[in-house]
Amino acid sequence: MNAPAQAAHLLPEIHQRAVPPALVEALKARFGERCSTALVVREQHGRDESVYSVPPPAAVVFAESTADVSDAIKLASEHNVPVIPFGVGSSLEGHLLAVQGGISIDVSRMNKILAINPEDLTVTVQPGVTRKQLNDEIKSTGLFFPIDPGADASIGGMSATRASGTNAVRYGTMRENVLALEVVTASGEVIRTGTRAKKSSAGYDLTRLMVGSEGTLGIMTEITLKLYPLPEAISAAICSFPSIEAAVRTTIQIIQMGIPIARVELIDANTVRMVNTYAKLTLREEPMLLMEFHGSPAGVKEQAETVQEIASEFGGNAFEWATTPEERTRLWTARHNAYFAAIQSKPGCRAISTDTCVPISRLADCLLDSVTEADASGIPYFLVGHVGDGNFHFGYLIDPELPQEREVAEALNHKLVHRALTLGGTCTGEHGVGLHKMDFLLTEAGSGAVDMMRTIKRALDPKNVMNPGKIFAL
Amino acid sequence: MNAPAQAAHLLPEIHQRAVPPALVEALKARFGERCSTALVVREQHGRDESVYSVPPPAAVVFAESTADVSDAIKLASEHNVPVIPFGVGSSLEGHLLAVQGGISIDVSRMNKILAINPEDLTVTVQPGVTRKQLNDEIKSTGLFFPIDPGADASIGGMSATRASGTNAVRYGTMRENVLALEVVTASGEVIRTGTRAKKSSAGYDLTRLMVGSEGTLGIMTEITLKLYPLPEAISAAICSFPSIEAAVRTTIQIIQMGIPIARVELIDANTVRMVNTYAKLTLREEPMLLMEFHGSPAGVKEQAETVQEIASEFGGNAFEWATTPEERTRLWTARHNAYFAAIQSKPGCRAISTDTCVPISRLADCLLDSVTEADASGIPYFLVGHVGDGNFHFGYLIDPELPQEREVAEALNHKLVHRALTLGGTCTGEHGVGLHKMDFLLTEAGSGAVDMMRTIKRALDPKNVMNPGKIFAL
Numbered sequence: 019m020n021a022p023a024q025a026a027h028l029l030p031e032i033h034q035r036a037v038p039p040a041l042v043e044a045l046k047a048r049f050g051e052r053c054s055t056a057l058v059v060r061e062q063h064g065r066d067e068s069v070y071s072v073p074p075p076a077a078v079v080f081a082e083s084t085a086d087v088s089d090a091i092k093l094a095s096e097h098n099v100p101v102i103p104f105g106v107g108s109s110l111e112g113h114l115l116a117v118q119g120g121i122s123i124d125v126s127r128m129n130k131i132l133a134i135n136p137e138d139l140t141v142t143v144q145p146g147v148t149r150k151q152l153n154d155e156i157k158s159t160g161l162f163f164p165i166d167p168g169a170d171a172s173i174g175g176m177s178a179t180r181a182s183g184t185n186a187v188r189y190g191t192m193r194e195n196v197l198a199l200e201v202v203t204a205s206g207e208v209i210r211t212g213t214r215a216k217k218s219s220a221g222y223d224l225t226r227l228m229v230g231s232e233g234t235l236g237i238m239t240e241i242t243l244k245l246y247p248l249p250e251a252i253s254a255a256i257c258s259f260p261s262i263e264a265a266v267r268t269t270i271q272i273i274q275m276g277i278p279i280a281r282v283e284l285i286d287a288n289t290v291r292m293v294n295t296y297a298k299l300t301l302r303e304e305p306m307l308l309m310e311f312h313g314s315p316a317g318v319k320e321q322a323e324t325v326q327e328i329a330s331e332f333g334g335n336a337f338e339w340a341t342t343p344e345e346r347t348r349l350w351t352a353r354h355n356a357y358f359a360a361i362q363s364k365p366g367c368r369a370i371s372t373d374t375c376v377p378i379s380r381l382a383d384c385l386l387d388s389v390t391e392a393d394a395s396g397i398p399y400f401l402v403g404h405v406g407d408g409n410f411h412f413g414y415l416i417d418p419e420l421p422q423e424r425e426v427a428e429a430l431n432h433k434l435v436h437r438a439l440t441l442g443g444t445c446t447g448e449h450g451v452g453l454h455k456m457d458f459l460l461t462e463a464g465s466g467a468v469d470m471m472r473t474i475k476r477a478l479d480p481k482n483v484m485n486p487g488k489i490f491a492l
Numbered sequence: 493m494n495a496p497a498q499a500a501h502l503l504p505e506i507h508q509r510a511v512p513p514a515l516v517e518a519l520k521a522r523f524g525e526r527c528s529t530a531l532v533v534r535e536q537h538g539r540d541e542s543v544y545s546v547p548p549p550a551a552v553v554f555a556e557s558t559a560d561v562s563d564a565i566k567l568a569s570e571h572n573v574p575v576i577p578f579g580v581g582s583s584l585e586g587h588l589l590a591v592q593g594g595i596s597i598d599v600s601r602m603n604k605i606l607a608i609n610p611e612d613l614t615v616t617v618q619p620g621v622t623r624k625q626l627n628d629e630i631k632s633t634g635l636f637f638p639i640d641p642g643a644d645a646s647i648g649g650m651s652a653t654r655a656s657g658t659n660a661v662r663y664g665t666m667r668e669n670v671l672a673l674e675v676v677t678a679s680g681e682v683i684r685t686g687t688r689a690k691k692s693s694a695g696y697d698l699t700r701l702m703v704g705s706e707g708t709l710g711i712m713t714e715i716t717l718k719l720y721p722l723p724e725a726i727s728a729a730i731c732s733f734p735s736i737e738a739a740v741r742t743t744i745q746i747i748q749m750g751i752p753i754a755r756v757e758l759i760d761a762n763t764v765r766m767v768n769t770y771a772k773l774t775l776r777e778e779p780m781l782l783m784e785f786h787g788s789p790a791g792v793k794e795q796a797e798t799v800q801e802i803a804s805e806f807g808g809n810a811f812e813w814a815t816t817p818e819e820r821t822r823l824w825t826a827r828h829n830a831y832f833a834a835i836q837s838k839p840g841c842r843a844i845s846t847d848t849c850v851p852i853s854r855l856a857d858c859l860l861d862s863v864t865e866a867d868a869s870g871i872p873y874f875l876v877g878h879v880g881d882g883n884f885h886f887g888y889l890i891d892p893e894l895p896q897e898r899e900v901a902e903a904l905n906h907k908l909v910h911r912a913l914t915l916g917g918t919c920t921g922e923h924g925v926g927l928h929k930m931d932f933l934l935t936e937a938g939s940g941a942v943d944m945m946r947t948i949k950r951a952l953d954p955k956n957v958m959n960p961g962k963i964f965a966l
Contacts, residue, residue, distance in 0.1 A: 135851065137853035138852055138854075139748070179693055180691075180692075181693070182691055186691060190668070193697065194664070207940050208940070209938065209940035210938060210940075211937070213913075213918045214851045214916040215849040215850055215883075215916070215917045216849065216851070216882055217654075217660060217665050217667070217883065217918075218654075218849060218918035218920060219653055219704055219847075219920045219921065219922050219923060220925060220929070220937060221937060221941075221945050221964070222701060222704065222705055222944075222948060223654070223697075223700045223703065226667070226701070227696060227701050229697065230693055230695070230697050231696055247748075247750035273613075275721070276720065276721035314794055316791070316794055317788070317790070317794070320788055320791070375689040375690065375691055376689055377612035377614065377688045377690070378611070378612055378613075379609070407690050408689060409689075409690075409691065439687075442687055442688040443687055444687045444692035444694050445694055446692060446694050447689065447691050449693060450693040451694060451695055459695050462687065462694055463684070464683065466677075467685055467698060468695070470683060470952065471698065473952060474696060474701075474948055474951060474952070477951030478948070489695050490695070
């Protein structure tokens with residue numbers, strides 16, 4: 019993990035701002051043992067799942083309340099020191115790295131469910147609650163929260179990166195599912211955005227401005243989410259295909275016909291192999307779609323029949339149905355473990371993840387050429403995709419000690435992103451920009467739009483203390 | 493309509509900024525006859541469906557292109573003169589009024605569908621396209637755009653106010669259905685926000701910042717929207733109820749059970765009477781729900797059966813089904829005409845509309861007490877509601893010449909808004925803040941959040957030329 023020299027050439031120029039001892043003393047006075055300067059703690063908070071290595075933060079504050087977050091920000095701001103919010107550390111894009119120095123505010127102890135309103139299908143949580151914890155704690159209500167990035171991420175982190183996952187094709191992303199927030203701003207002030215009403219035209223949509231702002235505009239301390247009734251019937255299936263193209267064309271047709279499929283995930287043959295090894299499964303090692311249908315028993319049956327017809331037109335075969343909750347859990351756990359299965363397939367490797375998302379009609383164009391390029395490169399990779407949304411991920415598995423592998427992987431990534439942008443898509447469907455996609459964002463959005471983001475950032479955080487150096491250079 | 497003295501006392505203090513003759517000359521030089529200073533044109537652009545009267549704008553520019561909008565903004569900005577975008581003039585909240593003077597930019601001639609991408613379920617339009625025009629022009633694709641405020645509003649205006657309508661309970665609002673924008677900023681620069689990808693985590697969500705910003709941050713010149721496949725089966729029904737409460741409790745249960753109803757609209761007995769008179773219908777003059785179900789034939793049947801069971805538990809009877817497209821159109825036209833039917837029921841009146849939206853479990857609490865209050869006031873009113881969203885509208889029908897009627901109506905409105913806020917709701921579900929709800933917004937969002945909006949506005953529009961004096965005082 020200690021390869022800063024090598025990482026630095028791929029990072030924007032780093033200016034480490036000084037963290038004066040007076041700040042650390044003030045934090046220790048305020049937070050006692052909840053402010054740690056131990057190297058092991060700082061290092062744990064100074065990395066994420068990205069490939070970058072930079073010096074860790076100077077201190078870590080373990081916040082337990084909104085007041086803690088506010089006080090920590092106020093103290094840091096007085097000293098012009100950056101503040102980086104930390105949930106579980108599952109970012110893929112370098113969001114958590116102290117590229118300009120500073121302190122980490124760990125919100126993982128703010129992990130209470132504050133209010134469940136089953137009669138309104140809403141829940142209010144603290145930011146350190148993880149998605150699995152949330153679903154466990156609301157189980158008795160008959161409701162669930164559908165957004166599921168691969169990791170058991172924190173709701174705060176998921177909101178900050180506008181995350182999604184396998185259910186987004188039907189239930190939307192964090193963009194659609196965060197109703198309201200409590201946010202501590204760059205000045206330490208506590209504001210509320212939104213209400214529990216389902217819709218509102220009450221002024222600027224600060225909720226959605228904060229969602230996806232990657233900690234650069236404030237730290238979320240309460241998050242109100244939409245919930246959904248557990249479907250009366252759920253049915254999941256695996257279908258194998260003779261080629262990735264056949265699986266993709268099946269998906270395109272499912273979406274274009276407006277079938278309200280709840281999940282439709284692509285896994286390529288290679289990745290099925292990795293998952294089989296990792297999770298001791300015996301899935302057919304061919305490109306496959308994992309699908310799930312939600313609705314009434316009759317509705318689910320109807321959807322499944324239509325999808326089977328479409329799949330068989332494209333040579334899809336070997337439909338295997340998972341009807342019990344246990345079978346379904348096993349299936350989706352396998353999918354969610356694809357990333358870890360891949361990482362373990364090449365010991366010591368790191369994954370450079372792509373995250374393009376294109377209009378559904380362009381999915382085959384975007385994906386198939388990129389598969390050819392990846393195969394030709396010789397770099398091992400995994401390929402999984404929320405293909406119903408036009409979103410997929412290559413994970414190029416590189417040896418972090420070999421700069422040339424990273425260069426090859428980044429070159430593949432560049433080609434893929436530029437292809438996606440040409441096709442009317444985005445460089446990131448769900449991971450966020452962080453450090454890794456700043457150049458791509460500029461290409462995608464244009465300097466005018468990025469300047470507008472920068473202007474908003476400067477206005478709301480004039481000292482540039484909130485997670486600086488992410489999304490855009492500043 | 494000429495009662496400025498009387499209107500002024502309910503408006504925030506107005507500072508009419510000077511429009512120098514040099515600006516008008518420059519606009520005439522650039523736009524020729526497309527810049528009008530005729531009183532009748534200015535007056536038409538200086539009012540909307542709100543109760544306010546203020547002096548009209550000094551000139552109206554009829555824009556036909558993005559370059560026209562950009563040039564008009566640049567010229568106005570050079571002279572520090574406000575710019576107010578105008579679509580069809582159907583705002584209910586004073587959005588279009590030149591409270592600080594200035595010029596109106598009429599985008600109604602920018603009414604082209606720029607790109608239909610049926611295979612991706614998207615369409616890109618100019619801001620002057622109206623919702624009915626859009627649905628007419630895409631009819632052959634088998635797709636439709638569901639958002640339907642009462643008026644045949646422009647897509648630009650609907651985006652600017654974060655509008656919704658009867659289909660929002662299933663399809664969401666403009667918040668969920670605008671994918672991307674081209675915007676001319678306060679400096680006249682043209683930027684793009686978003687792409688045609690279904691989801692994205694690419695930086696700040698400028699699209700949603702613009703949606704609902706009421707023309708205060710820029711003028712939208714291209715709007716990319718989501719479309720939906722026309723449902724295979726549609727079925728609509730009217731059901732009469734012994735009381736408003738019975739209708740409301742039926743709605744709450746429908747939503748809490750997760751039935752994917754496409755429309756569920758409340759009309760009170762009074763309003764049914766007005767609609768019958770206006771549209772020569774013979775609907776039962778009792779509180780009623782108008783409902784619509786979208787899906788497969790089996791799915792629609794299933795939904796309808798469940799809803800009928802729920803309704804009958806609450807005494808709902810006389811289910812009348814509209815199965816042909818003609819019957820359905822007649823039904824929904826009646827609903828959409830409720831506003832105009834009510835206005836005609838009291839010649840010369842103006843409507844003061846409420847727009848609260850509360851969590852669904854609070855709907856009965858919010859609505860029923862307000863009905864009692866309205867009945868006791870003696871002011872005639874209509875009552876319609878997108879009750880599936882927890883959103884409803886009283887329209888208090890007042891004589892604009894009688895200040896005491898307005899005061900009584902505004903007092904009712906105040907009570908209702910404060911009740912909604914106490915119940916976790918919002919002062920405006922879909923109409924926007926405009927002039928009318930600035931105080932309510934402050935109560936709802938708090939001064940911290942409104943200050944954040946103001947800070948963003950100041951940063952993006954330092955000369956305060958974009959529709960100033962709306963949403964918040966500035």
